[in-house]
Amino acid sequence: MVILSFVGAVGLAQMPFGATGNSADFTKAAKTNSILKNTLRWKWGKQQKGWYLYVPLLQKTLATEAGPDSAEFAEKVAGYQRIKGLRRSGVLNQTTLFSIIKHWQSKRIRPIYEAKESALLTAPITNFYDPTRDLELLKVDRTAFDAYKRMIDDADKALNEKNGESGPYLSIISSYRSPAYQASLRKKDPKANRAQLAYRSPHFTGRALDIYVGGEPVTTKDENRAIQVKTQAYLWLVENADKYGFEPYFYEPWHWEYVAP
Numbered sequence: 001m002v003i004l005s006f007v008g009a010v011g012l013a014q015m016p017f018g019a020t021g022n023s024a025d026f027t028k029a030a031k032t033n034s035i036l037k038n039t040l041r042w043k044w045g046k047q048q049k050g051w052y053l054y055v056p057l058l059q060k061t062l063a064t065e066a067g068p069d070s071a072e073f074a075e076k077v078a079g080y081q082r083i084k085g086l087r088r089s090g091v092l093n094q095t096t097l098f099s100i101i102k103h104w105q106s107k108r109i110r111p112i113y114e115a116k117e118s119a120l121l122t123a124p125i126t127n128f129y130d131p132t133r134d135l136e137l138l139k140v141d142r143t144a145f146d147a148y149k150r151m152i153d154d155a156d157k158a159l160n161e162k163n164g165e166s167g168p169y170l171s172i173i174s175s176y177r178s179p180a181y182q183a184s185l186r187k188k189d190p191k192a193n194r195a196q197l198a199y200r201s202p203h204f205t206g207r208a209l210d211i212y213v214g215g216e217p218v219t220t221k222d223e224n225r226a227i228q229v230k231t232q233a234y235l236w237l238v239e240n241a242d243k244y245g246f247e248p249y250f251y252e253p254w255h256w257e258y259v260a261p
């Protein structure tokens with residue numbers, strides 16, 4: 001029932017983006033999008049170039065399978081802009097991108113709290129990407145782990161069926177991290193990525209999971225993320241994770257947060 005009521009919550013994906021006009025009106029916007037996809041300048045921590053890395057998430061949010069260069073995609077962008085009171089151009093410009101990012105960010109765990117020891121369980125190491133991982137680092141929030149198990153069972157089933165294979169597709173890179181452990185990471189590697197250095201990490205809650213989706217496990221280099229956002233594991237998560245209560249951090253294809261009650 002928890003899952004049903006979660007899915008039933010009104011999200012943008014359920015909002016009516018259609019009926020915003022004739023697709024032909026958006027041919028020009030589509031052309032602009034095909035350029036901005038690779039060139040739009042914006043800042044997220046550092047200077048970013050284009051939004052091509054977020055196409056699967058954008059398609060999910062805009063409820064379309066249409067490619068980012070298509071008039072249909074531009075029309076969906078215009079539908080989003082209409083709902084948000086933005087200029088209805090169909091062009092995925094900086095204002096629209098930041099509006100969508102704000103929407104994505106609003107679904108994440110907040111406020112960040114520190115997990116009570118009693119809320120955590122030690123997950124079997126077979127669920128982890130690194131079979132030699134320290135036993136102290138296998139803790140996960142109980143409810144989140146239940147949901148994760150249901151999710152990966154379904155993911156493995158779906159992907160194995162599709163590919164005629166058997167075996168696991170998803171595993172956990174990192175789960176609960178205590179404030180003390182996070183501080184030790186900071187000390188050990190001051191040049192680690194922003195999330196690893198965070199003073200208020202969602203990993204404190206035990207409900208944030210870094211899930212291996214391909215490529216280098218947790219590297220934000222664009223070339224690496226370009227590989228990750230094309231893997232079957234990632235695309236399956238984008239399409240389905242919300243049904244299990246998980247929401248992504250758009251910038252890190254591996255980082256998923258359990259946000260259901």
Ligand SMILES: [Zn+2]
Nearest residue numbers: 208209210255
């Ligand atoms: Zn993470």
